[in-house]
Amino acid sequence: ACGKSGGETKTDAAADTAQTEDTGNTAAASGDGITVGWIVQDMANESQSYSCRIAEEKAKELGINLTSYDQAGDAQKATDAISTCIAQGVDAIIINPADPQAVVPALMEAKEAGIVVGLFSSDLAAESQQYRDFFCGTNDTMAGEQAAQAIIDAFPDGCNVVEIGGQSGHDAQVKRSDGFKAGLEGSNITVLDSKNCDQWATEDSMAIMEDFIVKYGDKIDAVFCHWDNGATGVINALENANMDGVYIVAVDGCSAGYDHVKDGTQAVCIGQSFTNMVAQSLDCAQKAVAGESFEEINWIPLDTVTSENVDSLPYPEW
Amino acid sequence: MEQKKDLILKVSGVTKRFPGVLALNKVSLEIPKGVVYGIVGENGAGKSTLMKILSGVYEKDEGTIEFDGEIIEHTTPIQALRRGLSIIYQEFNLVNTMTVGENIFLGRFSENHGMKGTHQKARELLDSIGSKIDTYTLVGDLSASEMQMVEITKALSFDSKLIIMDEPSSSLTTEELKKLGEIIFQLRNKGISIIYISHKLDEIFEYCNIVTIMRDGNVIDTKPIEELTRSEMIAKMVGRTIENEYPPRAHFVGEPLLEVKNLNTSKLHDINFTLHKGEILGLVGLVGAGRTEIIRAIYGADKVKSKELIMEGKPVTVSSPRDAKALGMGLVPEDRKQEGLILRFSVGENITMAALSEIAKKGVLNRKKEKEIENRQIENLLIKTPSAAAKVLNLSGGNQQKCVVGRWLELNPKVLILDEPTRGIDVGAKYEIYVLMNKIVEQGGAIIMISSELPEVLSMSNRVLTVCDGRITGEFSPEEVDPSEIMDRAIG
Amino acid sequence: MGKSIDVKKFLLHNLVLLGIVVLCVVTAIVEPLFLTQNNFTNILRQFGPLSFVALGMTYVIIGGFLDLSVVGIISLVGVVTLSLIDPLGQVGALLCGLLLGTFLGFLNGVILVGFGARIQAEVLFITYGMSSIFGAIALIYTNSETEHMSRLSNPYTIFTWIGKGKVGPLAVSMILFVISLVAVEWFYRKTLWGRQIALMGGNKIAATLCGYNMKRTMVLVYTICGLFAGMGSIVLISRVTTASPVAGAGYETDAIMSVVVGGTALAGGTGSGIRTVLGVLLIILLSNCMNMLGVSTYLQTIMKGLVLVIAIWLDNRKEQQIH
Amino acid sequence: MDTKRVFIKAKQVLLKQKAVLAILAMLILMLFFNTQFYSVYNWMNVFRSATVQGIIAMGVTMTVLCAACDLSVGGIMCLSGVITVLMINSGMPIAVACLCALLAGAAVGLVNGFLVVHQRTEPFIITLGMGTLLKGICQQLTDAHPIACTNMEFMKISNTKIFGHIPILVLYMAIILVIFFCVLRFTTYGRNCYAIGGNYDVAKYSGINTVMIKWSTFVISGVMAALAGILLSSRMNSASSVYGDNTGMLVNCGVVIGGTSFAGGIGGVVQSFIGVFVLQLMSNCMDCLGIGAYVQQLLQGIIIVLILGFDCFGRLRKREHV
């Protein structure tokens, strides 16, 4: 948007980078490793903090100098974190944005400063994808679609399903919900009701499920809950009401989800593999900084975890 | 016709009701231009209420008000000010967080061309009444009397035709009182009328031309001052004749009860004195001399550098009001609204406050006993209230004070500390409080009394200490000494 | 004539009750399932965590203060309690959890007294900071991982009992709450200590000069609040069988809202725990009824805000009319 | 005499302003670490980050000075962003959209003011409820989806840089700060705000139109929050119902940290900006040092407690009261 000033920023940031290398960053592990700013969506969120942890481990392995920043689920903090990364003169930024829309202007600035930009887990909308170099992640929309598919497969003759969404307005909630709706289109599955929570809180999902049970009772054949820990609440509510055989689908693939699938309380768990995601993004970042060729879009496939394959899949560490 | 022209204010048939109280009953007044018009009456007579109606704080229920030839149906404080009626309220009426200068010109910042102009003009006004208060100090840091002077200055800053002073002198020292008198005469000579409300009858006789006496919301009488005698006035105020303003001094002085030794704080230096059983000890001094600080330090309410207390021959430590109370002390603070009362609570709750710990058995309270105490004290002290459940907020100043005193009487304290116990209290109630004081000493208790009214201290106490600048400068026997000698020591 | 005034007065005094009745009647007409025993049990269970927290908050507010740190206390007590079941056994963990809540509240009180905070405005954001600290400790303690009861090796039957158990038609958490309510209300109304809370809310200086130790009273109310937040947290983890280090978000707002909607003045000095129960009931019913009526999540948020604003407003008008 | 007064005042400010002390401490601390903290870019970044909250803090300060507070600013900010972006996306001119958003902010402020000032409800609780209400409205308007602005011109409002380095947001902040400072310091209106906060009844008896002035501060607060919402949305070229969830608390906390008393009548916009800034700077320092998120939260909590705590302590010492 602002060519001239952008140019100056670039030299500025470049100078900063040079300085960093001159003096030797305090956190530098190895001399020639690239520096990466890893911007986590919300360190208070289990899955995000887990992905951050493995990113730190993986980076050490690869000799990458990785500093993690937290956006605490706040879009403005995300832009601040990107600016801090630019100021620190990192080689690459990998971000899992709380709101992909909102980071675009900040990413423009990062690109102008000559920084490699990678998106992790959530991608930018199609029209702004020019502002990032690569994307690694699973597709939350697809997670919703796969959940819908699992239900369609289980109930070929149609059924009644209720949806319990995650935190209202959160990127994952929005995409999972949209994907779920899209996936059900054209099928004979009826969505009885759909409610979101205030937070990603098990208590919220449980309270909503309890109300659904009173209202719809045995009519409920299946439940789509946006996250595995929320499904714990759903399972509790069903247990309290002595309802068996409700088909529960949830997304995340955390250990709670695997446990549920193993006990048979949850039918399907749509799992995302953070290990793969992290490895792929760091690899892309290294290649991009070195100027080698790399894949721009890296979909990490989602695992549909069911009782059949749960034992064959590696048990998640979070 | 001719006479009417000379009236600045004409009030006829004004009535005001509060829930459960008929505060004003068809009150009529006529105030000529250029006079000092005194209004006297017991606590709760309705003086303040009438003034608040004039200044637009309250709405009247009935009656008409004519100000400067104009009938006023409805007014607000700002309209009243614009018309030329300014008022010094009985309660302090300043913003503690702002400077003296800004307070004087509150709401009129731009008229004075900003901060500098405001302070300059304030300085001029303060100089004109001979006050040395720095216009840049925060009002919150001033003493009670300095605040009062600021209030007076504020009222003067308006170009007023009528200035209402609702007990302006209640916390002034003799010196400042003299200044106030001069100001009042100056204003009167300029043709400005003044309504002067006070419980200090000397002032009324000194300053006022005409006096109206009120009782229970009614106007009892209006007379030129020359036609009234002091005892006549008092009789009309309280509705019965009072022989003496002060009861006979009690003489029960016994062995030492409380010895204060080596008391030092940041403001006090080497305070030593002894209080005897059955004694009323008066503390006299100018405002800011540190009298309040002395008693607060003794009571454990302020930090001290050093302090030794010996009670009934035994050394005791008092590091908090709690300790003090356990030893049988009680304190009636000078600022009853901030430190004495819980304004939102009922009269009863305020009365039983101190005694709760006594009636609690192993920490469990007894509602029945609480009720007994409430009723007993309300009767004892003749507190004018619709019921024990009425909010103390709605009581008149004097009755509020009685609640604070009553709370300690229930405990029969050994040492009762009274800081300005009669401030803003009418003659009748004062007498009652004096009698109560005597009763306490009769039972072997002792009283430390701070008062800015010298006659009161001299008539009530057995011994007087003068305080100046944080030091005790003299000890007198009030029966033998000349008041001017005491003031001499108090000035330092 | 006299009668109509009485009705009006009664309604004015019990606006929340009125609101609750209207809400229930409307919901029951539109959705008869609302009146089923199952739903009744639901409401009583959902009532659990918030009611404890709000009850503790009531006394802080009566004392003239506020406590925003309950969020942190809930998070921390939850994760610590659950993680202690294995090493200490369930009874030990439960007691430790309650003790921890009490201690955190006590800590709040001591810190505030130590700094000499005297008014609501001063404590507000200090407790906000404390909440941040407690929350951070919970996150560090768990590394932000959710803990699950199902993974424990020790039995956790007490927690299951608190979370799901019933005595007759009544949820156990409800019974626990009623017992606590009666106990703490008795304490507040009938004991000298309790009365000192009201005196503190009324006028701290006057109460001090009357020989009461307001510092101790201040520590007391925060300790009570901490204890109840801890109890709320334990009821919460029992209910959902997991403990998350970020559980409790939003509880401070809901608790304060419940207290004020119930009719306890934020200015302090007066109020009661029983009124708070009504406030909590309104907030819980609101979400339950709207779920029953099938109102969308977004409209629910709007309605919640609207009802709270209007409830507080009307309550305030009532106060002014009576005086 | 006047220079002496200035000197005393400076000393007072330093002792009273724990936030300034905290900033100094951070600046000194950062000297010992080798980071890019002391680069122009980083400082501009910190200032820019503080802008949105800083602008909201200006309005909130007005309400706090009048002994109220406004916790609905988060909701207003969110609503204003949503309105602006939705209107621009529907093809309206940017100026019209922004104006509508500001009007919406003013309208909310008007309602807040009505409830708090006219109806005398408790500001803390009523604005908290209002925040919830507004969040619901935003969710309803956007179906809880983030919405991107399709008109790329809109982005320029916040993302331009002047003189090469200085983000325009910082300039906005500076201008607004100066305006507010002057209003509060040099106009009757501003002084009246202090009087109202210092003692409402006295202000009323002194003929100040307390209701209108206090009410107007809520409108100002609403408008400033709406302005901040526009700038934020422009900065991020999008709007979403999740923006501003914690803003209300954080900004009010920042205002108090700066030294504007919640009891009213004491403080000012400069202090408030410092209060908001100190939190921002601290988060930047810790980011530069690579401190983990949980420890950051811990340290932030500790700093808030310490600054506010010592403020209380200072006031207590001055009076030596019970």
Ligand SMILES: Nc1ncnc2c1ncn2[C@@H]1O[C@H](COP(=O)(O)OP(=O)(O)OP(=O)(O)O)[C@@H](O)[C@H]1O
């Ligand atoms: N706001 C109010 N609500 C209810 N009753 C009130 C209110 N204000 C005053 N009163 C009652 O009106 C009566 C007159 O009170 P007022 O303050 O005018 O007395 P006063 O003559 O000024 O007494 P004092 O000399 O003690 O100041 C008292 O009985 C008081 O209780």
Ligand SMILES: Nc1ncnc2c1ncn2[C@@H]1O[C@H](COP(=O)(O)OP(=O)(O)OP(=O)(O)O)[C@@H](O)[C@H]1O
């Ligand atoms: N709250 C306060 N803050 C600051 N200064 C105060 C405060 N209270 C009193 N002072 C100052 O301390 C000094 C001593 O006041 P103190 O009240 O002890 O005097 P006093 O002899 O009791 O006079 P008074 O007749 O006013 O009761 C005064 O100069 C006053 O300005």
Ligand SMILES: [Mg+2]
């Ligand atoms: Mg009076």
Ligand SMILES: [Mg+2]
């Ligand atoms: Mg004194």
